[in-house]
Amino acid sequence: MQIRTMTETDIPAGMRLKDIAGWNQTEAEWRIFLNAGRNGCFVAEVDGIVRGTAATIVYGGRFAWVGMVLVDPEYRGHGIGTTLLNRCIEYLDSIRVPCIKLDATPLGKPIYEKLGFTSEYELERWTLKRRKDDLPDRRQMGPDESMPAPLLEHVLQADREAFGADRSAILRAVDRARPHFTNSVWNMGRMEGYAFGRRGSFADHLGPWIAKDEGTGQRILDRFLSQSSRGVVLTDCSKANPFIRRIVQARGFEYSRPLARMFRGRNEYPGRPELVCAILGPEFG
Ligand SMILES: CC(C)(COP(=O)(O)OP(=O)(O)OC[C@H]1O[C@@H](n2cnc3c(N)ncnc32)[C@H](O)[C@@H]1OP(=O)(O)O)[C@@H](O)C(=O)NCCC(=O)NCCS
Structure with a gap:
């Protein structure tokens, strides 16, 4: 080898x-x-x-x-x-x-443990399968409008706090590829939540999906589902979030598999896991 x-x-x-x-x-x-x-x-x-x-x-x-x-x-x-x-x-x-992090599948976890990785918190993949008749009408979907640049800057700034580090280069690439999935919710001039989405090889993937409360979380999911034309939608939810299970179950998502967030070294920037409904994806965090 x-x-x-x-x-x-x-x-x-x-x-x-x-x-x-x-x-x-x-x-x-x-x-x-x-x-x-x-x-x-x-x-x-x-x-x-x-x-x-x-x-x-x-x-x-x-x-x-x-x-x-x-x-x-x-x-x-x-x-x-x-x-x-x-x-x-x-x-x-x-x-x-100073620190290496990853989201481990059950097959990967024992290998990482042997190499000195420690579990931080658990994640769960949830999958929604929609029949053709249940998909939104393409004609009712909004145009592929981009989020205005100053608004996107606010979102990227907020993401540094939620994630624990600057991953704006990736999020900008995600936004450029699918601008209609980038979304933010505001109330009285304060940002209550935001989300990005990707078109994967077989499913649309919602994440990162950040919300301060359940109502904001629901609005973000409903908007994503109204913008996605795919029959399969995936999202990797944080178990630390108190309301996310309720939201995804109410919309018909089914539990697919566990993931474990792990780290090796000094985990000095854990972000704000309690704000995270779903991560960007196990490959990126
Ligand atoms: C996780 C994965 C990358 C591991 O790769 P691998 O080359 O099998 O890993 P290793 O051989 O180094 O270690 C696998 C462990 O399982 C044991 N094992 C024994 N037989 C095995 C088999 N047929 N298949 C897999 N693992 C086996 C190995 O002995 C080893 O344990 P040990 O260190 O105590 O000996 C591989 O299973 C994979 O691609 N899985 C699907 C994708 C995935 O889940 N990736 C991880 C993302 S976090």
């Missing part, structure tokens, strides 16, 4: 592995990692064929995220995942990132 840094030409191999795992990412998401810093993105090759991937992204020097940890099912259980993770840690330690 050989570990090397990832390039654009590895994206099709990465897409193959994420399709096998049933994940929702598009090629654009691999590019976000590569553009953020390709020295922190790795592939594992066996006989010249990519059998594993892992990618990292550094958020403003506060912490880094590890995502896209995937190993070909036929090659699992031989240490490829652990070796890739070790390479990510080695790289992030070498550039002195």
Whole structure:
């Protein structure tokens, strides 16, 4: 097995592995990692064929995220995942990132625990499946208007507090790709919540989804559902949020799987998990 840094030409191999795992990412998401810093993105090759991937992204020097940890099912259980993770840690330690974070699937969690990661809080993926007749009428959807720049700045500023670090470069890319999913709720000049959304390979994905109260959370979800033309909608909810289960269940979402937010090092910037209805996604935090 050989570990090397990832390039654009590895994206099709990465897409193959994420399709096998049933994940929702598009090629654009691999590019976000590569553009953020390709020295922190790795592939594992066996006989010249990519059998594993892992990618990292550094958020403003506060912490880094590890995502896209995937190993070909036929090659699992031989240490490829652990070796890739070790390479990510080695790289992030070498550039002195004080904390490494990730959202672990049940398959990944035992590996991360062995490498010194500790659980911070739990997340849950919820999935909504809508029949064609229940989808919003495209003609009633608003035009693809962008959020005015000053408003977007407010949202990005608020996100630094909720998330714990600056990930505005990613959120700007998410907004540019699907501006009609970017949304904020205001009351008497104060922002009560906001959300972004992505069009994945098989589902629309709501997140980050931040709301100060249940009513705001509901409004954001209802607006997203009225703007999404897909039959499948996903969202990765924080279990620390007191009202999110009620909201998604009331709209017909079903529980899909658990995820564990984990960290290694000093977790000095945990953000405000109680404001988080849903994260951006396990690959980005
Ligand atoms: C999680 C994942 C990346 C692990 O990759 P991997 O190369 O199998 O990982 P490793 O071989 O380093 O470690 C797997 C552990 O399970 C054990 N294992 C044994 N047989 C196994 C098998 N057939 N399949 C998987 N794991 C097996 C390994 O022995 C090892 O435990 P150990 O360190 O105590 O020996 C891989 O299962 C995967 O791609 N899963 C789907 C996507 C996913 O959930 N990714 C994690 C995102 S957080």
